[in-house]
Amino acid sequence: MQVLRSIDALSTLPGPLALAVGVFDGMHLGHQEVIRAAQEHATQHHGTAVVVTFDPHPVQVLRPGSAPRLLCGPRHQQLILSQTGIECLLACPFTAETAKTPAREFIQQLVRASRPLGCVSVGYTWSFGHGRGGNIHLLMEMGEEHGFAVYGVPPLKIESQVVSSTLIREAVARGDFAKAATFLGREYSVFGTVVEGQKLGRQLGFPTANVAVENEQLPPLGVYAVEARTETQWLPAVANLGRRPTVAADAEPSLEVHLLDWSGDLYGKDMEVRFKRHLRSEMKFSSLDELKAQIARDVAAAAK
Numbered sequence: 001m002q003v004l005r006s007i008d009a010l011s012t013l014p015g016p017l018a019l020a021v022g023v024f025d026g027m028h029l030g031h032q033e034v035i036r037a038a039q040e041h042a043t044q045h046h047g048t049a050v051v052v053t054f055d056p057h058p059v060q061v062l063r064p065g066s067a068p069r070l071l072c073g074p075r076h077q078q079l080i081l082s083q084t085g086i087e088c089l090l091a092c093p094f095t096a097e098t099a100k101t102p103a104r105e106f107i108q109q110l111v112r113a114s115r116p117l118g119c120v121s122v123g124y125t126w127s128f129g130h131g132r133g134g135n136i137h138l139l140m141e142m143g144e145e146h147g148f149a150v151y152g153v154p155p156l157k158i159e160s161q162v163v164s165s166t167l168i169r170e171a172v173a174r175g176d177f178a179k180a181a182t183f184l185g186r187e188y189s190v191f192g193t194v195v196e197g198q199k200l201g202r203q204l205g206f207p208t209a210n211v212a213v214e215n216e217q218l219p220p221l222g223v224y225a226v227e228a229r230t231e232t233q234w235l236p237a238v239a240n241l242g243r244r245p246t247v248a249a250d251a252e253p254s255l256e257v258h259l260l261d262w263s264g265d266l267y268g269k270d271m272e273v274r275f276k277r278h279l280r281s282e283m284k285f286s287s288l289d290e291l292k293a294q295i296a297r298d299v300a301a302a303a304k
Contacts (some may be wrong), residue, residue, distance in 0.1 A: 009090070010110070023057060035081075056094060206292075207258065222280060238302035
């Protein structure tokens with residue numbers, strides 16, 4: 001996937017450009033509808049579909065103290081987008097200065113950079129620009145001025161609820177993976193890089209990959225049957241999400257993944273972890289032998 005880092009870089013792409021614009025935290029089914037509208041326009045007009053988003057998430061800049069965990073971090077978002085057939089992403093750098101850009105000026109920047117701008121697809125209720133001054137009505141007005149189409153995709157409802165990142169975060173936080181999958185259109189996963197740990201799992205006979213996730217929403221602490229992917233292959237695994245009370249009592253939870261019937265060096269590699277089923281809550285053991293015996297039972301449960 002081609003990743004652009006400035007609006008001006010849109011000028012390098014063959015037009016007409018079909019832009020799907022939004023934060024797209026989670027890439028849930030509602031977001032996918034917005035992106036699909038741009039893809040269909042690009043196909044019909046022999047143009048280029050581009051997803052336009054912001055990095056970091058605007059809330060992390062505007063309200064850092066209350067910013068929620070992400071459903072997918074920037075690199076995870078790129079991975080999911082590549083699976084939808086999108087070949088180009090514009091990740092606009094978002095700063096406190098960017099937040100002062102008036103809505104009309106933001107759209108004018110897109111118009112000036114595109115060769116030409118064919119359409120803009122957004123969620124119908126999405127607002128943007130300084131003071132959230134831009135909305136679908138401003139987009140339609142500017143579309144008439146500059147000759148581009150506007151698609152305002154209505155909110156998607158499933159089971160009488162509007163699909164939203166907030167509802168999905170809440171579902172994951174309480175361990176309701178079925179609900180999250182219904183709204184996402186895929187099983188919930190997190191993404192990160194394998195980093196060095198204390199290598200205790202190796203000493204116990206169950207080597208683990210310590211995954212530093214991208215500030216993504218985590219389920220409740222505990223042990224899970226999961227699937228893990230480092231490149232293209234999903235492998236069965238068992239994961240411990242917790243503070244390791246038996247050996248360390250970490251302040252922050254860590255995600256440790258043991259791949260079943262697999263061996264190799266994963267340090268520095270990216271890993272996506274897909275949650276399948278909760279096996280048990282986190283426990284404190286009186287000895288490492290007790291811990292080792294329980295890990296063996298966890299591995300057996302995950303293998304089933």
